[in-house]
Amino acid sequence: MKNALGDPQSVLVLGGTSDIALATVRAMAQRRLQSVVLAGRNTDALAVAADELRGLGLAVEVEPFDALDTDSHAALVERVFDRHGDIDVALVAFGVLGDQDEALRSVAEARRIVATNYLGAVTTCLPLARRMTTQGHGTIVVLSSVAGERARKANFVYGSSKAGIDAFAQGLGDSLVGTGVGVLVVRPGFVRTKMTAGREEVPLSTTPEAVADAIVASLAKGAEVVHVPAPLRYVFTVLRHLPRPLFRKIPM
Numbered sequence: 168m169k170n171a172l173g174d175p176q177s178v179l180v181l182g183g184t185s186d187i188a189l190a191t192v193r194a195m196a197q198r199r200l201q202s203v204v205l206a207g208r209n210t211d212a213l214a215v216a217a218d219e220l221r222g223l224g225l226a227v228e229v230e231p232f233d234a235l236d237t238d239s240h241a242a243l244v245e246r247v248f249d250r251h252g253d254i255d256v257a258l259v260a261f262g263v264l265g266d267q268d269e270a271l272r273s274v275a276e277a278r279r280i281v282a283t284n285y286l287g288a289v290t291t292c293l294p295l296a297r298r299m300t301t302q303g304h305g306t307i308v309v310l311s312s313v314a315g316e317r318a319r320k321a322n323f324v325y326g327s328s329k330a331g332i333d334a335f336a337q338g339l340g341d342s343l344v345g346t347g348v349g350v351l352v353v354r355p356g357f358v359r360t361k362m363t364a365g366r367e368e369v370p371l372s373t374t375p376e377a378v379a380d381a382i383v384a385s386l387a388k389g390a391e392v393v394h395v396p397a398p399l400r401y402v403f404t405v406l407r408h409l410p411r412p413l414f415r416k417i418p419m
């Protein structure tokens with residue numbers, strides 16, 4: 168349950184080793200967060216993250232979770248809520264950028280990107296929404312991307328998976344109005360994390376900490392969509408409306 172000041176006290180992270188998610192948990196720890204469940208597939212990295220968060224005074228549990236094992240997701244959500252009680256915030260933070268050149272050669276790589284980023288998010292968010300509706304409160308934070316606002320030719324497999332989850336998350340949020348449960352759609356641009364390591368930065372690149380601060384501020388005011396950094400909202404409003412012959416000439 169949120170405390171009297173409205174700060175979340177319990178968080179479930181799906182993609183428990185995500186740099187953005189861990190920065191968000193650290194930021195929430197400064198605002199009286201008490202417990203976190205880290206769900207992920209990399210046991211060693213999860214143990215390191217769990218130890219670090221315990222050092223901040225949080226009660227930390229770890230759960231096995233593979234975004235590609237979609238048949239297991241409903242049971243995982245049931246188990247987490249049954250064992251840990253109320254979950255105030257669920258961070259849906261798993262995702263893969265993938266290799267588009269490889270995806271164009273191999274359907275398997277394209278399927279991995281889409282199944283992780285889109286299908287895996289659908290099969291986790293629906294049971295999350297059900298359990299949060301039963302408890303009568305909670306926010307599902309979905310890590311979308313500006314890449315989903317308009318698919319770029321250089322990255323359209325990833326971009327389409329983010330467009331899918333973004334549309335799904337907005338619709339889910341609309342369907343939950345009046346239940347006490349909300350959905351926050353987060354649309355970062357280029358963030359310096361493991362996912363983008365070694366890639367050339369673009370204008371308005373940002374940090375996991377900046378995304379974390381935006382998530383914490385958006386949760387506090389009950390926002391439904393946030394761009395990070397904020398000016399990307401206006402940049403992509405323009406890009407979305409460019410005529411296609413012009414858009415496809417932009418080198419990005």
Ligand SMILES: NC(=O)c1ccc[n+]([C@@H]2O[C@H](COP(=O)([O-])OP(=O)(O)OC[C@H]3O[C@@H](n4cnc5c(N)ncnc54)[C@H](OP(=O)(O)O)[C@@H]3O)[C@@H](O)[C@H]2O)c1
Binds near residue numbers: 183184185233283
């Ligand atoms: N970094 C950016 O520029 C950027 C921009 C916009 C949106 N985003 C989105 O933000 C989210 C977090 O990304 P990040 O930047 O924090 O990158 P990250 O540190 O690489 O985190 C990605 C997370 O996804 C997990 N994951 C991938 N496939 C999985 C699977 N099959 N099962 C379970 N977990 C899986 C990874 O776990 P492992 O440790 O097991 O690999 C890792 O915890 C992603 O959805 C990403 O698309 C990132």
